[in-house]
Amino acid sequence: xxxxxxxxxxxxxxxxxTATIARAAGHNIADYSLRVHxxxxxxxxxxxxxxxxxxxxxxxxxxxxxxxxRGFDFSYHCSDRLMVSPGYETYPARWKKPGQTIEVxxxxxxxxxxxxxxxxxxxxxxxxxxxHNGLLNEEPAAVFKAWMEKRQYDPEHGKNEPQPAPVPANTxxxxxxxxxxxxxxxxxxx
Numbered sequence: 001x002x003x004x005x006x007x008x009x010x011x012x013x014x015x016x017x018t019a020t021i022a023r024a025a026g027h028n029i030a031d032y033s034l035r036v037h038x039x040x041x042x043x044x045x046x047x048x049x050x051x052x053x054x055x056x057x058x059x060x061x062x063x064x065x066x067x068x069x070r071g072f073d074f075s076y077h078c079s080d081r082l083m084v085s086p087g088y089e090t091y092p093a094r095w096k097k098p099g100q101t102i103e104v105x106x107x108x109x110x111x112x113x114x115x116x117x118x119x120x121x122x123x124x125x126x127x128x129x130x131x132h133n134g135l136l137n138e139e140p141a142a143v144f145k146a147w148m149e150k151r152q153y154d155p156e157h158g159k160n161e162p163q164p165a166p167v168p169a170n171t172x173x174x175x176x177x178x179x180x181x182x183x184x185x186x187x188x189x190x
Contacts, residue, residue: 027105027115032092035064035155036104036120037085039129039136041074045081055081060136061120062128063093063102064156069128069144074102078118082106088162090155099124 041059045052056077062069076082083106085091092115093104102122105115128144130137148154151162 027117029092029105029115032094032103032105033156034093034095034102035090036093036102037062037064037088037090037129037155038082038104039131040084041076041082043081052080054079057082059120060129061085063122064090064154067145067148067154067156069141069148071125071127071129071138071141072102072120072122073125074120074122076118076120078116080106080116080118082118088153088155088160090160 038059038061041057043055043057046054046056054077056075058073058075059082060071060073062071091104091106093102095101096103096119100122102120103117104120105117108114108116125138126141127138128141130139130144148162150165152159153162
């Protein structure tokens with residue numbers, strides 16, 4: 001009887017410790033309402049006994065808050081490497097200190113639904129970053145916001161891919177224009 005009691009008690013303690021560790025390592029994605037697009041960064045990896053200990057560096061990114069884009073430069077010290085946002089992908093984020101420190105969640109490879117967090121010390125800009133022909137450019141945030149509205153791009157609200165620009169009403173759409181009259185002098189079937 002005593003063995004069974006100790007076995008059950010050991011199992012309960014093991015479950016309690018495992019649940020506490022899992023809760024501490026997990027992140028509630030609902031707490032990360034902002035979106036961050038990382039355009040570029042540099043990094044320096046630090047190792048301890050042949051294992052990655054930390055990574056630090058600087059970079060440039062946009063934060064999307066209340067459907068408004070703002071660019072920022074940042075520095076970071078993280079336990080893992082950062083990832084550039086491919087295409088228009090953004091990462092969940094939240095302010096730790098508004099306008100000074102933002103915490104970004106990035107996925108952990110091989111662990112669906114798992115995230116690593118990294119704090120970025122930021123210097124906010126009045127402009128927003130964008131890439132064109134592989135080069136990083138800046139433009140006023142209002143101009144970038146107008147582009148977002150025109151393209152229905154709003155990563156905070158699940159609109160993660162910009163839509164093609166609307167075609168003006170007076171522009172003929174290819175394939176709908178009337179066919180030219182047949183040319184009787186042309187070779188081939190009429």
